[in-house]
Amino acid sequence: MDEETRDMFKERALIMKALAHPTRLFIVDRLGRRETCVCELVSMIGADMSTVSKHLSILKSAGIVEDEKRGLRVFYRLRWPCVLRFFDCIEGVLSAAAKERLKRYAK
Amino acid sequence: MDEETRDMFKERALIMKALAHPTRLFIVDRLGRRETCVCELVSMIGADMSTVSKHLSILKSAGIVEDEKRGLRVFYRLRWPCVLRFFDCIEGVLSAAAKERLKRYAK
DNA sequence: CTGCTGCTTGGCTATATTGCCAAATATATT
DNA sequence: AATATATTTGGCAATATAGCCAAGCAGCAG
Structure with missing residues (x-):
């Protein structure tokens, strides 16, 4: 594998990494419905606001979401709805994994 | 967010995590073309065989690939080609991120 | 049985990620 | 200007992940 190919997969992995966390998947799912402010996400998630903010900044620097400040609040939007198809x-x-678990127990 | 929802996103994140590594994305890309033995993946990737084997076991326990031993070799196959659409x-x-980088430099 | 090949596992260190608290910043309100 | 609210940032300790080496295991050849 040459260096160019390696770099390409490294960049792809950055996007996947940004999505590879339960809280961030939840955020993406939410933003897929409508834009939402940080405060509302915090109340849904139940973690420290600083934690949620950092998750959002990871998604933002991956290019997956964008933000807009309106008054005191910052609203986040999904830039790439195609990730919802994931x-x-x-x-x-x-569901396949669940079926296999059932099979194993049946034996 | 209730516990059930939390668990659902945790499970989803396990799948995404399995995909969130350059080497594993490369493997998935390769297996999307044809089933491949570990030895061949090792020679393409250029890492220690034990490292590649561990990556494969992560993909396998996420349910993304499956393996079949034939003689001395173990062949891996992609179980869910839909991940290729990611x-x-x-x-x-x-490419959007690249465009933005260009814009910034042009300023 | 012995040895070889292909692969997996255990163990270890180096590195990265997470989540909280405290502090800083920005915008609105009084 | 002082205060309150919404958010971000810095710093840190706990935890998770990565990759190498060495050791173990399974299938085949002699």
């Missing part, structure tokens, strides 16, 4: 595929993987 | 979306995000 969920469908993932549900397939998960 | 790449298209990711390329969109990346």
